[in-house]
Amino acid sequence: MYTLRLFTRNVYPLNSMFMNISGKRLRDLLDARGIAYRDFATAMGVEPQHVNNWFNRGIPKARIFKVADHLQVDARWLADGEKDSPPNQQPCTSASGQSTPVEAGSKVHLEPLSPWDDGTPLDDDEVEIPLYKEVELAAGSGRTAVREIEDRKLRFSYATMRSAGVSPSQAVCATVSGNSMEPLIMNGATIGLDRSITHVIDGEIYALEHDGMLRVKFLYRLPGGGIRLRSFNREEHQDEDYNLQQQQDQQIRILGRVFWWSTVRPLKSGPLI
Template sequence: MSQTELAVLGGVGKMSQINYEKDARSPNAAYLTALDEAGVDTHYVLTGRRTDESHATLGDGSLSFTTGSEALSPVAMYDIEAAAGDGRSLEREEVESTMYFPTEQLAAQGLDPAQVVGIKVRGDSMDGTLADGDWVLVDRSSRDPHPEGVFLLLVHGERRIKRVQRVAGGAWLLISDNPRYEKELIKPQDMKDVEILGRCEIRIGRIT
């Protein structure tokens, strides 16, 4: 296929296709999904490995590798520090990479692949739970702070990962697991400045 034909197939312009091939830009999940539906082995395009070779699997919140040919779901991975949009729509951001996970294993973790995104952790505020440079899978369908847990939040237009605890009077306490950082109290009248974007479910990072 020509670059123009492949661009049309992926739903992008010819210049975007050229930039993908030059490694000047990274394709997003919609482009890769369109190519995958057309029969392109997008796993091979991204990793150099065929889909019947090794791929990532999940178990007890950790990442391992297995072989097989079961259905894989693409998960778009975003770097929240590099974000430039309005904070609410991750789809407007550049996808840093795309990882593929077995659909059945995501479902076994209670996750709908269509609602899962990967977020790169930045900074040391969540040390002890999440380290700088880790990836975390976020369930965007889970936005209720009860039960309490670790969430991707939009706070005053800035994306943050914090532990959320509800306190008396309807306020929220935003907690950094690193004790060097102070807790932040969000009063009920200030809730308009805070939005839960999803619950952090699975950490992917180095063992140290």
């Protein structure tokens, strides 16, 4: 079964990779220069299996400049150039003040998505995050609870987690339903949660378990330990206020702050607004 990175086991990743052409160019360069794959892996600080993954799936975006610098070729050419030989490098000053080689007159390129399956090993810059869903309890009677789905994982890059300020050990993902947060978060979206943040920061988005239901709302504090749940779609969903006793009675539990979300849109889906 093929799956696609960083969404669910049935979608494509947001952790973008350069085109597979970068993997072919890398292999051709190493072969042409007589560089052993194992020696190249050592120079890059990775395992040989990672280099083999790059051959098949493309060089990870986070590695492309390091690889290009090591091989003394243009990074843009290595990633998606169309010429048979590397063009002359021209330095371009990045935001950090460092010079990075880019091709003169280069245009913005959309990066294709990279399929993977259950047997595809993690790259050295990736981490798997467990996926949670609202599931029916064995006792039946329509009762539900939020539970981890066994063998369901999503892949994120460490760079993505760092930029979001989230520890991978505290991250989980979940799928949501309903239109209360549309069009900000669509029905069927997958969200990423930081479980280390369960205290209410006014105006932040959180996932909650509410008497077995998975809900996603803006949260606000109220006097006496109460909370207000607010939907993005306020025309159809009014604010909900719960005091401390009501939270206990209705088993309202904050699962974590939402730091990421993504949605697959069918070809014939309706307008967002």
